[in-house]
Amino acid sequence: MPTQDVMTGNKAVAHGVRLSRVQVIPIYPITPQTSIVEHIAKFIADGEMDAEYIHAESEHSAMAAAIGASLAGARVFTSTCSQGLAYMHECVAQATAYRTPILMAVVNRTLGWYWSTGPDYSDMMPEMNLGWIVVSVESNQEALDTVIQLYRAIEDPRVMLPAMLSLDGFYLSFSSERVEIPDQEEVDEFLPPYRPRYRLDPESDAWPTALLARPLHTRYRMVYEEVMRDSLHILEEVDGEFGKRFGRSYGGALDTYRVEDAEALLVTMGSMTTAARRAVDAVRKSGVKVGLVRVRVLRPFPSEELKRIVEGVGAVGVVDRVVLHGTGCGNLCMDVKSALYGMDGRPRVVNFVAGMGGQDVSVEDFVGMAKKTFRAAWEDVDSDVEYVLREEELVRRTVRLKGRYTIYPGSLGCAGCGASIILRNILKVLGEETILVIPPSCAIVNYSDVLGVPYMLANYASTASFQTGIIRAHRVLGRKGVKVVAFSGDGGTVDIGLQALSAAAERGEPIIWVCYDNEAYMNTGVQRSGSTPAYAWTTSTPVGRVWRGKAGVRKNMVLIMAAHGVPYIATASIAYLKDLRRKVEKAVELVEEGVGPAYIHVQQPCPTGWGFPPERTVEVARLAVQSRMWVVLEVDDGRLRVNVKPRKVPVRDYLMTQRRFRHLTDEEVERLQRIADAGWETWMRLETMGRLPWYT
Amino acid sequence: MYGKLQGGLYVGDWRVLTPKLLEERCKKCWLCVEYCPEGAVSKGEKGPVFDLRFCKGCGICAHECPARAIQMVREV
Numbered sequence A: 001m002p003t004q005d006v007m008t009g010n011k012a013v014a015h016g017v018r019l020s021r022v023q024v025i026p027i028y029p030i031t032p033q034t035s036i037v038e039h040i041a042k043f044i045a046d047g048e049m050d051a052e053y054i055h056a057e058s059e060h061s062a063m064a065a066a067i068g069a070s071l072a073g074a075r076v077f078t079s080t081c082s083q084g085l086a087y088m089h090e091c092v093a094q095a096t097a098y099r100t101p102i103l104m105a106v107v108n109r110t111l112g113w114y115w116s117t118g119p120d121y122s123d124m125m126p127e128m129n130l131g132w133i134v135v136s137v138e139s140n141q142e143a144l145d146t147v148i149q150l151y152r153a154i155e156d157p158r159v160m161l162p163a164m165l166s167l168d169g170f171y172l173s174f175s176s177e178r179v180e181i182p183d184q185e186e187v188d189e190f191l192p193p194y195r196p197r198y199r200l201d202p203e204s205d206a207w208p209t210a211l212l213a214r215p216l217h218t219r220y221r222m223v224y225e226e227v228m229r230d231s232l233h234i235l236e237e238v239d240g241e242f243g244k245r246f247g248r249s250y251g252g253a254l255d256t257y258r259v260e261d262a263e264a265l266l267v268t269m270g271s272m273t274t275a276a277r278r279a280v281d282a283v284r285k286s287g288v289k290v291g292l293v294r295v296r297v298l299r300p301f302p303s304e305e306l307k308r309i310v311e312g313v314g315a316v317g318v319v320d321r322v323v324l325h326g327t328g329c330g331n332l333c334m335d336v337k338s339a340l341y342g343m344d345g346r347p348r349v350v351n352f353v354a355g356m357g358g359q360d361v362s363v364e365d366f367v368g369m370a371k372k373t374f375r376a377a378w379e380d381v382d383s384d385v386e387y388v389l390r391e392e393e394l395v396r397r398t399v400r401l402k403g404r405y406t407i408y409p410g411s412l413g414c415a416g417c418g419a420s421i422i423l424r425n426i427l428k429v430l431g432e433e434t435i436l437v438i439p440p441s442c443a444i445v446n447y448s449d450v451l452g453v454p455y456m457l458a459n460y461a462s463t464a465s466f467q468t469g470i471i472r473a474h475r476v477l478g479r480k481g482v483k484v485v486a487f488s489g490d491g492g493t494v495d496i497g498l499q500a501l502s503a504a505a506e507r508g509e510p511i512i513w514v515c516y517d518n519e520a521y522m523n524t525g526v527q528r529s530g531s532t533p534a535y536a537w538t539t540s541t542p543v544g545r546v547w548r549g550k551a552g553v554r555k556n557m558v559l560i561m562a563a564h565g566v567p568y569i570a571t572a573s574i575a576y577l578k579d580l581r582r583k584v585e586k587a588v589e590l591v592e593e594g595v596g597p598a599y600i601h602v603q604q605p606c607p608t609g610w611g612f613p614p615e616r617t618v619e620v621a622r623l624a625v626q627s628r629m630w631v632v633l634e635v636d637d638g639r640l641r642v643n644v645k646p647r648k649v650p651v652r653d654y655l656m657t658q659r660r661f662r663h664l665t666d667e668e669v670e671r672l673q674r675i676a677d678a679g680w681e682t683w684m685r686l687e688t689m690g691r692l693p694w695y696t
Numbered sequence B: 001m002y003g004k005l006q007g008g009l010y011v012g013d014w015r016v017l018t019p020k021l022l023e024e025r026c027k028k029c030w031l032c033v034e035y036c037p038e039g040a041v042s043k044g045e046k047g048p049v050f051d052l053r054f055c056k057g058c059g060i061c062a063h064e065c066p067a068r069a070i071q072m073v074r075e076v
Helices: A009-019 A034-045 A059-071 A082-097 A140-154 A184-190 A214-246 A273-285 A303-310 A331-340 A363-379 A418-430 A442-450 A460-476 A490-495 A498-507 A557-563 A577-592 A607-611 A614-626 A651-655 A666-687 B031-035 B060-064
Strands: A003-008 A024-027 A052-055 A077-080 A103-108 A133-136 A163-168 A176-181 A254-257 A264-268 A290-295 A297-299 A315-320 A348-353 A398-400 A434-438 A455-457 A483-489 A512-517 A568-573 A598-603 A633-636 A639-642 B007-009 B017-021 B041-043 B048-050 B070-074
Touching (some): A009 A176, A034 A052, A034 A077, A059 A077, A059 A082, A184 A214, A264 A363, A331 A348, A418 A483, A557 A598, B060 B070
Parallel strands (some): A264 A290, A434 A455
Antiparallel strands (some): B041 B048
8 A cells, every 4th residue: 555654856766766776876875865874774764675785985886886786787867966966977888878767766855056955947958958858847746756757667678767756945845745655566566677788797688788889979879869869758658557557747858837728838847837837827827828837857858748839829938047158048948949840830938037046936027927938029129138036135144343353252053062062272373374174074064154264165076185185385475384184074084085195195285184073974964984983873884773873983094194104193073282283383383394195084073973962071071081982193204103191091981972873782792892892902003103104 | 156254143132041140159260261162252351251242041151160150040
């Protein structure tokens, strides 16, 4: 029996993935996509779903793993958005050449240059023409249903193409609606297991390849395009069959509303269509005959279907949540215009750009657009793009203060945030002659608003490269004494940022790197990172019948940096601030001599992510050091010194202060105790060694 | 976009509990100043001064005070 529940769009997608019995799910967190893969992790942890879950270290790797898994013959799902999708780009293109039927949910969010987590389609548009099927949904129910529909369509031997499922960030991802969850048996009957004809397997008759001789390129592109054009009918067919079995279908490629006698049509996509429907109802009451077309299948673009619908219509008003810069119109409008080119008695086209960065597009906005489109039909004119602008007050409650600060008081961080303590203390030492380079993290979201020194938001994977560019420019311009300091979380250090950091370390760039390590991706809502300790609960390593928190131990960044021969490496704790400030002083001395990098790794207890009351932030940090779960040391030109040698406290005393470890059994605590003891002994032995072997 | 800031963010209304100084106990070790995540505590003549425009009431100052000279009290 199907069941009903109230859920967000992201949870609906997760249910779709569970019901589709997806086998491999490579993930990387990014807002507003993350809760999809959190829900999936919970399904697996609880034994409700049996799948391989891959915690990738970047989106690039997530898509690479997805392609590998799909080629090897498994059903694959991943999801991302915005910067993550852009970082995936080359792998996204690769998936098409291999004909891998991967499904990727793109929870639309604007693509920086101007950063926001709000939705628009600037993230998806650069990926639109790579050969993926793209379907955009309006509601949470449609999101769930479309997951199942798409697997059926893309795994069809006549198709074998990857597909993106586009749903709006926030408007769908985090809004709750009533959703019917289909019965597993029914879904199993509708969607058979994935059995590809060729696989990446020595036993397979043939192996997929993406290498192609030049004389074949044009021909293969032609064939690919034919397959893609034909897939439109299969998508429509699957939507129809789904409707017969489950009682819901979505109009195939184009979802129409009150178009029969319409003299003008609005053309929309995504969740804002719901407001457009209300606007159509409103203007029809005053006799303005406007209808609505929601483009559901964006690729392949349903040109012929659209032409049939607009026949006899005076004008279409295309509403875009994106601008194709330099063309004077939005993406959807460009598609519509090219579809209508050469059509006898084509309707006039009006283009509206609205709702960028997630700004609301209201019913009133659509009423205005509907009336303008109707007027264009009546006056029989095309018109230039029109931007739907809304006057909204910018809310920023800044208290003006006299004098110059390196960091002003107040911030958007959580009460009791340890990162704030680190940042304020390191800036005390660094002073005004500092440029901060901060990758996406809690720090950029919460503390950039109060920084009194120049800072830049680095792209996630390349913080150390941004630093390198800045420091080299300062050198060539003869500007001396400016410290270029990264303030990066653990994800930006040990996972996605490691490659650029490693390269900067190997080149010996005179930069300072401060990692504030809260042992998970806190900014996206507590997902495990390469620095999460063993057994810790996170939202991507939940505790359930099958999972026991994070499997495996964290990376050892001190030794990774030492293996590069980094001249100064230190760990620190917010419970020992004098020690931290001394280490920053040491780092400053070093880079001012033109030597580097200086690497400082500070453990940062996080009340929100670790689960303890905010007043205990410093206490928890102290317990970490006392229990030897966190060791405060430095490696100065290869000589290792443990700076804090406290009286030993059992790890249990540290672990039990935090909700993320509450599920631990005695044996698991015992294992963590052994890891801590062994680690401590190793550091003590290294301390007596003199210079480490990588320093000569 | 180009910008330069000249102030802190008003977050005082996040607070549930407010720090209150018990002057006679204060030893002026200034750990409260060091540990305040918001930079809302400064050195005064008789002990720490709390800038309530920026204090979120996390209570780290009170919890870390070795002399127990700060109490967190509910505001009326």
